[in-house]
Amino acid sequence: MILVHTPNPKEVSAYLELFRAAMPERQFVDLEHAQLSDIRHLVTWGLPDGLLADMPRLEALFALGAGVDKLMTRPDLPADLPVYRLLDGGMAAQMTEYIRYGVLGYQRNMDLYRRQQATGQWRKLAPRLPGDIRVGILGLGEIGSAVAQSLARDGYQLSGWSRSPKNIETVRCLHGEAGLAQLLAESQVLACVLPSTPDTRGLLNRQRLEALPQGAMLINAGRGDLLDQDALLALLDNGHLRCAQLDVFAEEPLPADHPLWRHPAVAITPHVAAITLRQPAVEQIVAGLRQLAAGLPAAGLVQRAQGY
Incomplete structure (x- = not known):
């Protein structure tokens, strides 16, 4: 039975x-x-x-x-x-769509245009090609590998990270602490699809978020406890990070009074990246x-x- x-x-x-x-x-x-x-x-x-x-x-x-x-x-x-x-x-295709949406929006400056719209600005920004954007994927399991390969086919400069070594066709694979430091330093868009484990909880703390390049974007579609939300807000406020697309949170549903809801550089979805x-x-x-x-x-x- x-x-x-x-x-x-x-x-x-x-x-x-x-x-x-x-x-x-x-x-x-x-x-x-x-x-x-x-x-x-x-x-x-x-x-x-x-x-x-x-x-x-x-x-x-x-x-x-x-x-x-x-x-x-x-x-x-x-x-x-x-x-x-x-x-x-059926989740790999959905996750790929979700992360591709964020990466493409960053490439085409859609987050900046939304902010210009809010203040009535009409200002064209310089266009960029996929090959101009360095994307890092945190997590190269079944879903993360599919996401990474798809974005590599789209023409982005794609690297992926996992704790242990991986060999994935068309994907530059990094691993371990040294590999994580290298990925963070290079990634204009960092997309996280890691699970919640004792090793990953709190992984994206302030120190690691600060290691991202000036003006980088964070996409978190893994688990909410991977990310220090207060550190993210601070780095968005001081301009080190340009924007964030968040699907998962330390507390779900995200409390209605949380400042992430109202931050102009944050796009929020209610844990729907891959159902x-x-x-x-x-x-x-x-x-x-x-x-x-x-x-x-x-x-x-x-x-x-x-x-x-």
């Missing part, structure tokens, strides 16, 4: 329909119709606290998302329970369930020491 749960009952119904069509040989149930003691596999996002303790036969958990930081800190998560995350689920698409997610999870049933390893296994 496989339990499918999200906080939205309509979403659960939609997922159940897709799972039952894709894998009719297995029994998929919602929380209302589940016998928790019989649950062997769990597909979830936003599971109620304490519920995992009521599933003694649980063999694996499939998360309906790529980021699993909140899931991994649950006190009721068994230490030996395999957890699988989505490697894409799980149901059909690709179901296809990936069904493939994983079939691999496990055949005694094979399934894709997306979370390495707990790394947090992803």
Whole structure:
């Protein structure tokens, strides 16, 4: 028996329909119709606290998302329970669009034109080509690699960073502390798609933000706890950073009185850069369930020491 749960009952119904069509040989149930003691596999996002303790036969958990930081800190998560995350689920294309939008806006000076509009200025700015813009991608996992390769094809000067060495076609790959320092010093646009882990929390502090070139742009579509929001505001105010496009925040929803909402150099979206698409997610999870049933390893296994 496989339990499918999200906080939205309509979403659960939609997922159940897709799972039952894709894998009719297995029994998929919602929380209302589940016998928790019989649950062997769990597909979830936003599971109620304490519920995992009521599933003694649980063999694996499939998360309906790529980021699993909140899931991994649950006190009721068994230490030996395999957890699988989505490697894409339709998110790579969306993330590429989101970051391309920000990079193109920076290249074409759209943020500056919006500020000119607010004061009634009619002033043309010098045009720039993609090859004039140095873009750095923080995070070269499945989604980050796809973003980096796509922007490289667009003609931007593209570099990417990860903690360990990577080799990605068309992407200049940097790694480690030395590589991070080099990427920051070069990036006119820094786009972050890193997950939240013990190693990444607080990564973009004031010192590292100050290492970006004068007039740089920050795009954060990873996790809110990667970024020192107060430091970002200070560097926008003193002009060291030109603008920011933010999709994730330390507290979500972002409080209505937070100064980021009203800053003229900040564009805000409500954690929508890359949303799980149901059909690709179901296809990936069904493939994983079939691999496990055949005694094979399934894709997306979370390495707990790394947090992803």
